[in-house]
Amino acid sequence: MRQSQLFTKTRREAPKDEVSRNAQLLIRAGYIHKEMAGVYDFLPLGLRTLNKVIQIIREEMNAIGGIELNLSTLQSPELWQKTDRWDEKKVDSWFKTRLQSGGELGLGFTHEEPLTALMREHITSWRDLPVYAYQFQTKFRNEVRAKSGLMRTREFLMKDLYSFCKNEAEHIACYDRVSDAYVRIFERAGLGNKTYKTFASGGSFSQFSHEFQTVCKSGEDTIYISKENNIAINKEVFTEDVKKKLNLGENFIEEKAIEVGNIFTLGNRFSEPLGLAYTDEQGNNVPVFMGSYGIGPARLMATVAETFADGKGLVWPEDVAPFRVHLVELSGGEAEIKKEADELYRNLTDAGVEVLYDDRDLRAGEKFVDSDLIGIPMRIIVSQKSLAEGNFECIERATGHTAYKSLPELIGQLTARL
């Protein structure tokens, strides 16, 4: 994309009411716009980045047999009354609204109820199980205090997968498969070595659930990491009893962390009240054994932003960056340099490389400041100097490392993993 076509402008200062680092940087760089506290718009750069995160998650969900669908936001009370989650004294995060034609509706904050009810039409026999269904869907949560930029918002995209299994043994195998997929997702998003599978409080059907927690100073959670076991315990369940039970030794490091994912055994919590059962091989009617598994793509994007940003701005890992290359021409109006840059842009995009091309008529200093702020992994500069060198000047955003490369070298490097 030509930057002259990208309507967003960077800004030197974040809005005064924005205190979180992720939102400050993402607003300054033109990735997001704050609509109100806890509600953000995604501008072109932000939407591209979010879509990269979504695509990583989708691929990993598909790889374990997940099947994608999309449920509605508007929810009618009946189902939620059956599971005792309609009453605002029980669930305080509802946004509710009214139909003109009469009757109250809610905006879904999660989707166990409608999906469980829907599955009654499709799951009847042991032959129909297991099913792993997931969606990328916007949730609404009436947070009293929205905070931490994209980390805790009132409206947010969620990847929620729900598993439907014959019994606990089948469920555990599924739970472990999703857990492994989550490890790959955080790895691909660049957070692999900072993210810990973490014991957290469970529910009626299991003592623990698991969270995936990324170590980050601004995190809301506190976790205790056992480095030798590569696992952590959330402060909420970090008791002597639990430590003994889990047998993880005595060496724990306390860290602040951001919950980037969670996996949860639901058992029959929803299938029983909603009547989702199947006939087993012996002809018995058995409730379906369920689990749920969430990742917030925008929260993950914000965690990546906050983890890697430096004093100059954002620093995206390759797989989630909005573009792979930021091509900056310093022609100062000179036709020969402009032509060289145009040609490189065409050659790279023809080779399938995603390029943001700064073709704007601005001074080098301004272009570099913008480029640092936007944080695309590789900057390629086409200038009088690079023309004289006969090669292109390439600078890694993360390290500042500079090298001169020929077109074939560049294409080889940039398309190696396409």
Add this chain to the structure above:
Amino acid sequence: MRQSQLFTKTRREAPKDEVSRNAQLLIRAGYIHKEMAGVYDFLPLGLRTLNKVIQIIREEMNAIGGIELNLSTLQSPELWQKTDRWDEKKVDSWFKTRLQSGGELGLGFTHEEPLTALMREHITSWRDLPVYAYQFQTKFRNEVRAKSGLMRTREFLMKDLYSFCKNEAEHIACYDRVSDAYVRIFERAGLGNKTYKTFASGGSFSQFSHEFQTVCKSGEDTIYISKENNIAINKEVFTEDVKKKLNLGENFIEEKAIEVGNIFTLGNRFSEPLGLAYTDEQGNNVPVFMGSYGIGPARLMATVAETFADGKGLVWPEDVAPFRVHLVELSGGEAEIKKEADELYRNLTDAGVEVLYDDRDLRAGEKFVDSDLIGIPMRIIVSQKSLAEGNFECIERATGHTAYKSLPELIGQLTARL
């Protein structure tokens, strides 16, 4: 995808409360699920089809310089009060809700206000214009009577593009470009020869807007088509005065039609009250001249469904079908046939062809009934008979035309346009 992995089951009867043909068929074939009146979930087949429609629209919007973003659902009153669209006496389709922390919010039924306000941070000079920004975003409309299945719903995805131009002349050029893009979209969706650009009522800044209307017996609108001019007039403006003014002669055919798109000149309707202005080349402060352009992807999908369906079920045109091929094996448990079908499935998917593979252990009759209902363009049957032929039996869903083809012939045909 293996059909044994697709959890949805087809059904012989639509739910009794569903009277529209598109929803009856889409529910029976397992594409959608009705959550309540005017609110539908998209099941895997439905989501795939919807995504095909979305991708066609996205490609055509990008081709005319559109840039994609995504705005929030939750809307705060201030902006909408400035344009006098907050009051429910003025706009009766709001769903409204309340923050726990105090204050009323609305669920966006359109996005002129927030996008216009947002653009104030990015558009300041004539150099910044024009901008064409669009999104695929879920709208909420508090319809008193939801009806016609996916045609008029309370929650629906909308592609809404907004244009920001320097003046009316620049706007008209943009308007015509979007109009041409819409023609290509309906063409690609298979509705080209049934869809008419249609004069409809305008607003303060133009006498007319334009709708794209697809002729269909169940349509809610009435249009008058001038075949010789390949254009139509909506009943709401079909007066002697208008006919004279447009100079379209006297030959009109009255038809029922579905509005599948609309394009609208907004002028300064939103930029003035919200203060979106730019500095022109002479240093004057000038309000930005706007337009808006909508297509509902699910309504378009439903229109395609309703247009082509026959007595046996859905009939998708190639470009919007959830899969290109429905591979049906009739092995009856015979290993040799099963192996042949498995191999064909692998060969086709390896070649990039999207295949739904009916590998279920069912009788031929049941598989064919399902296949007709689901409506994938080409059915390929692997059976004792095809094995004896040495070729695969291919049946076109739309025509019933049958031919025997070799693997190279099939791959050649199916990948010709990939």
